[in-house]
Amino acid sequence: MSRVCHKLEDFMRQRRIAREIALQVLYSLEVVEMEAGEAIELYWAHYEAPMDARPFSSLLIEGAWKHRDQIDSLIGGCSANWSIARMSKVDKSILRMAVFELCFCEDIPPKVTMNEAIDLGKVYGSENSGSFINGILDALYAKIHKKNDEQEIAPPPERSE
Template sequence: MGTRRISREQALQALFYMDMHRDPVDDPVGLFCSCFTQDKPAAPFFHRIVNGVREHRETIDTEIERFSSNWKLSRMSCVDRNILRIAVFELLFCADIPPKVSINEAIDVGKRFGTDESGAFINGILDSIRMAMERDEVNHAPKTTQDETGGIP
């Protein structure tokens, strides 16, 4: 399994934890990292994803709801919701990751951690967002070209 896949899976677990335990913890990412063993090479991309999703969550959630026909975020499974958040973060804010890679990774992670229907559900929403982006119908902040350590690739 590749380093970025490991990062995405660990980010899913951290975001799931934060979504389910809305504790007023000052540093939920630090708490998560202190409780679970992390793959060292995966850590920088893990932090990039988790911090990016947390920073842009309002924009990300707005786009997910916009493209999820008849599904409010609160009705989605916590796993699917957070896989979508990771992928939409990548689509909107990570110029160094091709959209098809983000979508395929999200589908694969959904199949591993979600239900039998997760892959198709995730694919439908993300592909709609991708097509809207190609038509410049999605508002987003300028994509960053920085790698996970903050340097230019």
């Protein structure tokens, strides 16, 4: 295997670890009231984490937590029979992280974000978490793309003179 492939594998592995850390910290923020930065520092103080994974996990945690009201609104708009309050803390944490990635991390392909979230749901969530997360993210992704497509083809606003 080439050196480039090994580096890519290492990069992807670090991203997976970062997402797992972010899930744990976001979950803890659901249980214990504290600031995201404080929760991150507590995690670093008590658990070993690769240095390469820390910046991305911190970005996910801080971003998802900072924008959680906006993110929760997007999730709620795509979950027909489930309010945010009814969702499990694990599923909610995974969804918040994934929606943050979809909306704020343009360098990450949406399909990667969605697949990673589904995989996390299968590993850490309930028996149905993977399909539940998949359904919500698919609906959200479709809404985002429909909105973007409409903006691209929308006529320019009229000038007021």
